[in-house]
């Protein structure tokens with residue numbers, strides 16, 4: 001039988017990550033020892049107590065039913081976490097919806113708010129799931145470039161009036177992937193004014209909110225006056241608590257928007273496995289102890305890799321947070337060729353910037369997902385590709 005994929009599938013080509021995997025698998029089979037700094041998947045294990053809760057809860061005979069969404073206790077723990085860490089007060093019943101990881105939430109969210117042809121303001125470069133979600137909903141992306149001259153923040157004044165009038169949704173991500181730009185109050189205030197003026201829903205992706213290397217607490221979009229009127233924040237336990245495989249996240253914000261998302265979700269799935277929710281509750285309730293350790297480790301990694309690369313003559317800037325270094329390649333402009341050359345000559349795996357959008361051309365993303373000694377070794381090895 002001839003299978004004819006839907007026209008919609010044309011939007012989903014093979015990703016650079018599968019190309020990199022095929023190439024590095026082949027290299028490993030040939031005996032190469034690679035230092036993999038490509039995927040942003042946390043390498044540290046979750047806190048031992050979180051794993052114990054998951055194991056104990058999974059052993060219970062009655063833990064295997066459908067949960068039909070977040071439990072009351074999960075929503076309370078999210079609200080408590082937000083109150084303690086960001087001073088944002090959330091109503092646990094009406095202002096939070098649980099998702100099966102933030103990828104699931106991000107990809108489905110445009111379905112809830114956009115009709116085919118609606119414009120979604122997103123960044124270039126951006127985390128790849130945003131475009132997938134926009135395409136699934138039949139919406140149309142308008143790309144706001146992230147440029148060094150604007151501290152890698154979108155310049156809202158450059159959005160043409162007719163685009164702003166037609167836009168339905170804006171997606172932001174600070175600290176970002178792949179660009180580790182940091183959130184700040186003045187920028188979020190501009191976003192809120194813009195969103196109010198043009199009736200645009202804002203979704204801030206805070207997946208890396210606990211990865212800040214200066215200041216004492218994470219910075220929430222929802223903490224800015226007016227944010228709850230225009231938007232929501234999606235946050236994940238994947239990075240903050242090293243629970244990426246457990247698939248648990250949540251969206252918090254405007255109650256009317258959350259109601260729409262809950263309605264959509266009730267038609268998509270039957271909720272996250274109860275023991276995963278219990279483990280997440282423990283993690284959220286003990287966030288400070290867990291994330292402080294993680295932050296110290298990632299700050300040390302960011303310093304080690306940045307200074308290692310600077311020492312070999314690659315002028316990189318040390319990130320202020322996030323899980324990545326985002327930097328121009330040391331020579332030329334073909335980031336894809338550079339990445340494959342680095343695998344061949346230095347045995348270091350990075351991701352070409354253009355995988356995240358056209359504005360990423362000439363850049364690479366380097367994930368801080370190895371311990372300090374390996375990052376130092378990676379910098380040393382990369383000498384071979386500095387010309």
Ligand SMILES: Cc1ncc(COP(=O)(O)O)c(C=O)c1O
Pocket residue numbers: 040100101102103104127173176177205207236237238239244248249
């Ligand atoms: C910016 C950003 N948002 C969301 C995600 C998805 O994470 P998860 O689905 O594990 O919550 C990622 C994963 O790398 C990410 O980088």
